Amino acid sequence: MKLLAIDTSTEACSAALYVDNEVAECFRIAPREHAVLILPMIEQLLGDAGLSLNRLDALAFGRGPGSFTGVRIAAGVIQGLAYGAALPVVPVSSLAALAEGVRRERQQSRVLAAFDARIGEVYWGAYQADEPGRMVLIGEEQVCPPKVVPEPAAGAWFGAGSGWRAYIDALTSRLGNRVAGFDAECYPHAADVARLAVAGLAAGQAVDAERALPVYLRDNVARKMSD
Amino acid sequence: MRVLGIETSCDETAVAVYDEAAGLLAHALHSQVELHRDYGGVVPELASRDHVRKLLPLVTAVMQQARSVPEDIDGIAYTAGPGLVGALLVGASVAQSMAFAWRVPALAIHHMEGHLLAPLMEADAPAFPFLALLVSGGHTQLLRVAGIGAYRLLGESLDDAAGEAFDKTAKLLGLAYPGGPALARLAANGVPGRFVFPRPMTHRQGLDFSFSGLKTFAANTVQQHGDDAQARADIACAFQEAVVDTLVIKCRRAIAQTGLKRLVVAGGVSANTLLRERLATLAGREAVALYYPRLEFCTDNGAMIAYAGCRRLAAGEAPATRDIVVRARWDMQQLRPPAA
Numbered sequence: 208m209k210l211l212a213i214d215t216s217t218e219a220c221s222a223a224l225y226v227d228n229e230v231a232e233c234f235r236i237a238p239r240e241h242a243v244l245i246l247p248m249i250e251q252l253l254g255d256a257g258l259s260l261n262r263l264d265a266l267a268f269g270r271g272p273g274s275f276t277g278v279r280i281a282a283g284v285i286q287g288l289a290y291g292a293a294l295p296v297v298p299v300s301s302l303a304a305l306a307e308g309v310r311r312e313r314q315q316s317r318v319l320a321a322f323d324a325r326i327g328e329v330y331w332g333a334y335q336a337d338e339p340g341r342m343v344l345i346g347e348e349q350v351c352p353p354k355v356v357p358e359p360a361a362g363a364w365f366g367a368g369s370g371w372r373a374y375i376d377a378l379t380s381r382l383g384n385r386v387a388g389f390d391a392e393c394y395p396h397a398a399d400v401a402r403l404a405v406a407g408l409a410a411g412q413a414v415d416a417e418r419a420l421p422v423y424l425r426d427n428v429a430r431k432m433s434d
Numbered sequence: 435m436r437v438l439g440i441e442t443s444c445d446e447t448a449v450a451v452y453d454e455a456a457g458l459l460a461h462a463l464h465s466q467v468e469l470h471r472d473y474g475g476v477v478p479e480l481a482s483r484d485h486v487r488k489l490l491p492l493v494t495a496v497m498q499q500a501r502s503v504p505e506d507i508d509g510i511a512y513t514a515g516p517g518l519v520g521a522l523l524v525g526a527s528v529a530q531s532m533a534f535a536w537r538v539p540a541l542a543i544h545h546m547e548g549h550l551l552a553p554l555m556e557a558d559a560p561a562f563p564f565l566a567l568l569v570s571g572g573h574t575q576l577l578r579v580a581g582i583g584a585y586r587l588l589g590e591s592l593d594d595a596a597g598e599a600f601d602k603t604a605k606l607l608g609l610a611y612p613g614g615p616a617l618a619r620l621a622a623n624g625v626p627g628r629f630v631f632p633r634p635m636t637h638r639q640g641l642d643f644s645f646s647g648l649k650t651f652a653a654n655t656v657q658q659h660g661d662d663a664q665a666r667a668d669i670a671c672a673f674q675e676a677v678v679d680t681l682v683i684k685c686r687r688a689i690a691q692t693g694l695k696r697l698v699v700a701g702g703v704s705a706n707t708l709l710r711e712r713l714a715t716l717a718g719r720e721a722v723a724l725y726y727p728r729l730e731f732c733t734d735n736g737a738m739i740a741y742a743g744c745r746r747l748a749a750g751e752a753p754a755t756r757d758i759v760v761r762a763r764w765d766m767q768q769l770r771p772p773a774a
């Protein structure tokens with residue numbers, strides 16, 4: 208199984224190449240530089256592995272939520288690659304990728320992933336590890352003010368993502384002792400997008416290039432004249 | 435030499451395939467006018483969201499229409515500016531990554547170079563050098579064009595572009611966005627001479643324009659004379675007269691100043707019938723040859739981008755970068771002839 212994944216949904220920009228259980232990754236915190244970094248990262252990973260695009264089985268990308276422009280860059284780049292090399296695409300939640308990274312790095316099995324969504328809101332998702340150890344979404348992802356995020360089941364949860372920096376007070380007062388700890392300085396990694404995508408591909412979640420589309424969660428972005 | 439062109443700078447997703455020998459093979463366009471109408475103008479975030487949904491289906495359709503397979507394509511040209519950054523990024527991301535996958539060059543094209551060169555796709559293409567009037571939604575410029583990538587700005591609007599003035603005044607007259615063409619239709623029912631609008635900047639030396647005062651003048655006229663149907667038509671008529679007259683006066687001056695005998699007119703407002711009539715009269719008097727794009731290529735389209743890319747690639751331009759870089763603003767004078 209060979210799969211290339213990217214994520215540009217947050218301040219971090221990353222690309223990863225999954226080849227038979229081994230993952231190589233380029234990762235940089237680089238706000239507003241994603242567009243110039245991403246193709247050279249992909250080129251480098253493929254070059255190092257001595258692979259060309261058409262030897263891959265699939266592509267994957269962090270489909271959001273996150274920065275509107277960021278997730279569109281990822282979708283656009285993946286659309287072009289997938290169309291150009293006739294490859295299927297597995298869209299992966301950027302929140303899920305963040306949760307998966309926290310599970311892997313910190314051995315946390317219950318993660319509350321939150322990105323700062325600005326204007327007083329967070330992009331939110333609760334994830335719990337299943338039997339094989341993959342992160343599975345509990346309930347639905349949403350965008351909402353931190354004081355009304357859905358309360359997770361009783362027990363200890365670990366907070367992750369920039370939402371825990373921006374809204375730490377509101378989140379802890381909402382969730383109380385369910386929060387066993389948090390790390391606001393972690394980001395979704397393309398390596399985790401790749402790992403989730405391998406499972407997603409097996410589960411039949413691949414789509415054509417045309418349907419490699421962003422998921423924004425926030426949809427009321429402009430006001431009509433009649434409003 | 436065959437080039438796929440991609441345009442996403444504003445509210446039109448457009449794709450085309452241009453072949454150096456066979457000419458334009460196919461083109462298609464998806465307009466977002468309906469999407470933005472309820473908002474009274476282009477909403478950048480909504481524009482970007484629509485581009486990322488519509489671009490690839492258009493590419494598929496155009497490649498089919500052009501009876502082309504990926505191996506036939508020698509390069510991908512995309513609009514890299516000026517325009518809405520988020521919208522431009524969609525086209526740039528798709529174009530650069532597709533070019534990477536196909537192992538062909540990706541060319542970053544200046545949107546206004548696309549407009550400017552559009553008349554060269556026609557059978558009676560102008561030879562260089564020529565004088566160019568670019569009149570669109572975002573630009574009003576007079577240029578001396580010595581060749582591809584050799585542009586000298588002679589004058590431009592200091593505030594609103596001509597198309598923008600058309601759209602703003604149309605809105606004032608209660609016409610739906612984008613009102614330029616609708617205002618032109620309304621003006622046909624107007625009584626010429628009932629109102630007289632100023633001809634901004636024509637008493638001053640030089641080739642610059644200013645159109646923002648005209649919409650204020652229109653607003654005041656509406657206030658003083660009511661807004662019944664006839665008054666609105668009369669105001670539309672007077673407004674259009676003023677814009678067209680001003681454009682023609684500056685063209686006459688530019689012809690005298692440069693001695694150029696060919697005038698190329700491009701951009702959305704070049705579709706305007708009154709402008710075309712008046713310029714024809716001017717051209718006859720000055721013994722100047724006039725050139726336009728065909729009507730459908732006056733406004734944004736993919737053909738002009740594919741064409742500009744094809745001309746540059748054919749002339750030996752070899753872009754080295756895979757950077758996805760776009761620019762909201764971009765001075766055409768920074769462009770260079772294709773480097774062999």
Ligand SMILES: Nc1ncnc2c1ncn2[C@@H]1O[C@H](COP(=O)(O)OP(=O)(O)OP(=O)(O)O)[C@@H](O)[C@H]1O
Pocket residue numbers: 444516517545549569570571572573596597598600601612613614615618701702703704705706707732733734
């Ligand atoms: N018949 C017409 N009369 C007057 N204006 C017109 C006519 N047809 C189109 N326009 C105007 O042309 C403009 C659209 O042209 P175009 O698509 O070239 O502009 P743009 O792409 O929005 O701006 P730019 O090319 O400067 O970035 C609009 O302002 C529209 O009102």
Ligand SMILES: [Mg+2]
Pocket residue numbers: 545549570571702733734
């Ligand atoms: Mg235009």
